Amino acid sequence: MSRTVRTAALVSAALALVALATPSQAASTTGALMLTHVRPNAAGADSRDGTQLNVNGEYFVIKNVTTRTVNTSGYIPDITTNTYGRGLPSYSLPAGAKAYVHTGSGRHYRDSTGAHHIYRGYARHVLLNTSTAKNPDLRLKKPGSPDNNTATGSITTCNWNTAADGITYAC
């Protein structure tokens, strides 16, 4: 084996190890809550005859990465292309638990799998299905932060570019 071929083989093996060790997308946070997944494009048509459909089929998922209960009140989801960053409602998310944060209305609850569901109360879809102009597409910010499409107060982010119908993406 020539030196060049051997080196290439070693590099290839090293890259394969890196690929195994690192998720294709690694969620992260500098705070108590972490964005882990997002479904920007709810399954089925978003609207028909002017009526918004399946608004709760649009959501993002947060995880409490701490060892204590965290209240989600006031955390700001800042969508970087608009100003629909209504603060999250009050909800006590247990240590290590995850919550689906739905765009529409509903009663917050914990389902039989242990996942929690939080409702933001919008009457329309707010996460862009196609968002290639900005990176990230969504920031979750500390309570009291501005929804001004900047990184101020940001603790965790998610980017999806073009979202297919009814598909969930890792952040």
Ligand SMILES: [Ca+2]
């Ligand atoms: Ca959407």
Ligand SMILES: [Ca+2]
């Ligand atoms: Ca925004």
